[in-house]
Amino acid sequence: MDHYKSPRNHGLLPDADAAAEGQNPLCGDEVAVSVRLGEGDVIESVGFEGRGCAISQAATSMLTDLVQGRTAQDVAAMPKEELLDELGIPLTPVRLKCAILGLGVLKLALHKARGTPLPEEWGTSARDLVLE
Amino acid sequence: MKVVATGVVSNSLGTVNPVEQLAAWAHDHGAVMVADAAQAAPHRKVDVQALGCDFLAVSAHKMCGPSGVGALWGRAELLEAMEPFLTGGHMIRAVGPDETSWGELPHKFEAGTAPMAEAVGFGAAIDYLNAIGFDRIEQYEHELAAYALERLAELPWVTSYGPPADRRAGIVSFNVDGVHPHDVAQVLDFEGVAIRAGHHCCQPLMRKLGVAATNRASFYVYTIPEEIDRLVGGLHLVRKAFS
Numbered sequence: 001m002d003h004y005k006s007p008r009n010h011g012l013l014p015d016a017d018a019a020a021e022g023q024n025p026l027c028g029d030e031v032a033v034s035v036r037l038g039e040g041d042v043i044e045s046v047g048f049e050g051r052g053c054a055i056s057q058a059a060t061s062m063l064t065d066l067v068q069g070r071t072a073q074d075v076a077a078m079p080k081e082e083l084l085d086e087l088g089i090p091l092t093p094v095r096l097k098c099a100i101l102g103l104g105v106l107k108l109a110l111h112k113a114r115g116t117p118l119p120e121e122w123g124t125s126a127r128d129l130v131l132e
Numbered sequence: 133m134k135v136v137a138t139g140v141v142s143n144s145l146g147t148v149n150p151v152e153q154l155a156a157w158a159h160d161h162g163a164v165m166v167a168d169a170a171q172a173a174p175h176r177k178v179d180v181q182a183l184g185c186d187f188l189a190v191s192a193h194k195m196c197g198p199s200g201v202g203a204l205w206g207r208a209e210l211l212e213a214m215e216p217f218l219t220g221g222h223m224i225r226a227v228g229p230d231e232t233s234w235g236e237l238p239h240k241f242e243a244g245t246a247p248m249a250e251a252v253g254f255g256a257a258i259d260y261l262n263a264i265g266f267d268r269i270e271q272y273e274h275e276l277a278a279y280a281l282e283r284l285a286e287l288p289w290v291t292s293y294g295p296p297a298d299r300r301a302g303i304v305s306f307n308v309d310g311v312h313p314h315d316v317a318q319v320l321d322f323e324g325v326a327i328r329a330g331h332h333c334c335q336p337l338m339r340k341l342g343v344a345a346t347n348r349a350s351f352y353v354y355t356i357p358e359e360i361d362r363l364v365g366g367l368h369l370v371r372k373a374f375s
Contacts, residue, residue: 001373027314028331028344052344053312054374095314 003058008065013047018072018113022105024097029056033064033105041072041114046106053098055091060102062086067106076107076116134163140172140183144332144348145294146277146303148172155184164210170194170202174352175273175301177266180205192250197257201250204241211237220244269353273302276351276360280304283364289371293341302351305332308367311374313345319373323366325359 016034029052136158220243278297313329
């Protein structure tokens with residue numbers, strides 16, 4: 001609730017190196033993420049904007065804290081469990097999608113900017129879920 | 133063939149649609165009127181003659197019956213003129229090397245082994261509802277919907293959608309200012325109040341209302357007014373948690 005009411009790193013970065021937006025059509029959650037990368041593709045700062053349920057927005061806020069200082073490659077390979085552990089609450093399958101929306105959008109942004117791999121489990125259909 | 137299709141009762145707002153007028157309009161334009169009464173049949177008397185429709189569908193699981201079975205009614209002359217959409221056991225009259233004739237209605241459209249247990253269960257559910265009486269069910273739901281709308285109107289931070297109680301079945305859709313319906317539903321769930329939250333498979337309607345989703349409280353014969361009070365109590369907790 002703290003992350004929902006006072007989101008960290010809220011607001012898109014003016015001179016971003018990577019950016020993407022996505023939505024979860026089932027809920028209408030929307031998240032846009034922008035990233036500034038430093039030397040060695042280390043994430044220097046992340047900003048996000050969005051609207052939707054508390055889980056989607058709070059999880060994205062937590063994510064922005066988690067990924068700063070890590071490389072784009074590292075984050076592209078980050079398992080969703082790491083974020084879910086951080087969230088620390090049990091989620092139903094529907095709400096799981098809310099929780100990992102921000103992570104998906106961030107991975108998409110890094111993929112577009114640096115060609116990092118997208119999660120294999122996305123296949124081709126899940127890629128449509130994260131709309132550009 | 134042109135088809136006009138509508139729900140008899142809206143699953144997201146509870147609006148009772150004027151199917152009689154729509155059917156007359158459809159027929160004026162040479163179209164066939166298809167009515168989905170899945171959301172109406174549990175809640176009010178559904179009379180295919182009075183509605184003037186050509187086809188009407190209902191689902192057993194919305195009428196206290198089993199899942200996986202329902203009923204599709206069609207005007208006999210239209211069904212006679214139609215070809216089967218599914219082939220299998222029970223649906224033929226005579227089969228020859230060059231020619232096949234179809235069975236009598238309704239067998240022509242009931243290929244294969246029927247879900248017998250489900251069909252019997254559906255019948256028992258209809259008997260149960262008839263024993264209560266659809267006029268009583270409709271009247272009781274109307275009272276519940278009116279009470280719920282009245283209680284929700286006391287909350288200035290709640291927006292209700294849909295027509296007045298006398299033109300709706302027993303559901304109330306609403307939103308709490310600034311709180312996503314999934315969050316509302318989660319808090320209410322903690323309080324033992326189960327509602328539906330989401331777009332109710334009606335994304336165009338949600339867009340028209342200008343919302344991502346709504347909360348929907350549904351009432352039926354087993355709902356008591358005290359449960360609506362608990363819903364309102366739960367909404368105060370939602371407001372407290374998210375403000």
